[in-house]
Amino acid sequence: MAPAQRIPAPHRIAVRPGAGWAGALAALAIVALASVCAGATFVSPGTVLDALLHYDPARLDELAVRTLRLPRTLVGLAAGAGLGLAGAILQSSVRNPLADPGILGINAGAALAIVLGLTTMGSLTGSSTAWLALAGAAIAAAVVHLLAHRSRGPVTLLLAGTALTAILTSATSAVLLTDGGTFAQFRFWQVGSLTGRPVSVLLFGAALLVPALGCGLLLGRALNVQALGEDLAISLGQRSAPAKLLSSAVVVVLSGVATAIAGPIGFLGLLVPHLARLITGPDQRWVLRYSVVLGPLLLLLADLLGRFAAGPAELPAGVVTAVFGTPVLIVLARRKKLSAA
Template structure:
């Protein structure tokens, strides 16, 4: 733990918020269309209807807001999953939650030609919930009950299953393939504020509840027997935490598709900085997750300019070596 006192942790959080704000401003300014910081300022203070101002207002700004929201959501979901399962590899992507949410959205697009953002959101929640509870159920089989390694294997199996089913649907429906291919790689390109406003009430509520749960998760982390001895209703805490994870992961997938590795990398980085106190881990995950996804999205615009790489590819490039490192360390908290 690098930041030891509450004053230093608070200072670090404020600094992180400043970096996130600067990153979002850079996301608004930089891209294929040649714009400047001055032009961006004028787009929001002296709008003149030019192409550049329209791009800055209707394309770049929503993209920056969505990147910060999705990154924060996935990071918090990963931190809650790791705390709940005591598994350092737990994340919405590894446990198949993202894949389940994505599968249900693809069903809606390919079989029922659904185009409603609100419908996408609810289907993503449903798919995330089914995937999460299936992984928990499968991981609980056997004499030893629920263990980190069994959860990881069950999650990997469910992720592979949902991904295969998704690909199968798209193979027989080429029109749907054109609609969702870029989305399935994990991308916030081309999203507008309607995409964000359709899920922000649910994600905002989940953020708030996760903060309320933080002290209870600290108690639960000491062991279930100790938590029960202190009067905690552990089953209720686990169930509410699971629903928060489903809302955060499902809402993120509804906006941007299944983006991986944010939920693995950021919680470990947050704990490295400020320790295991979830009253600090959760807000740090929100800020650091937002920074990671916004910066990754900026990088994705320049790798094969004038084309764009999906931001999910960028997070995979960053996250894969980290995943291998955590896996080689073993299951130690």
């Protein structure tokens, strides 16, 4: 049996995991508040509180908070948590530091399914959008694993995912370019954005996302055992096939729902687990907890940067994550240990 491929452990930051996680939660709360307050006009935290507790639609600032900025922030929290945790589970389960739902075609499969559904049916409800995204993500995940199943090396999986992503993205673009109505509705969603999302999609997606997040956080021990190698995992009483199947199912749900909510945002699932391991080391129980917090933190920061980087226009959050994620991918791909795996 082939030896397990292990993700190279980065140098760890000297911080207690519990204290660091509490600090990350505090930072997320501050960034979430800034996301609600910041915009073309600044809204004070007091006004935000009034909009939540004593909503007056006659006040334009409270109307903006309730109908635009709060939904935008909630989309960032949900999609960021889903993609961050999905990336952490995926990298650990396939033992590949370059694994990411965007790079392996999972997000692209969800996006294509939604676009095909919209073109076929004309309009989608919140539930149909989420179910289509899940179906597309599941099919893409199955295809990329079938393409790479003959080799356990990280390069084969990466190449298969990259090829599948290119094919699915091209198909999505072809559909959008031949259907003006679909293109007009989804041109910002296609690059990943937190704005203009129907509340029905967010609510239904959250109903699927919350249980998946809870289930994913419980996988830490199983992933730790799996990292020791299949033989040792079996000797410790863990069956690898069910554990891998459950991990794949959780990744599909997290990635599919996040894509349905915010569009195909790339590189977030790649960056977050590496940042988490810098703080926690290889213990997946802490890596997963950090990923749930760091994912929305980075996505909301990207969205805030996009609001002011190209003013008065805005850059979608997916564009910002791609700008910062691409150099990280190049650095990781050039690491000696990965090349020798």
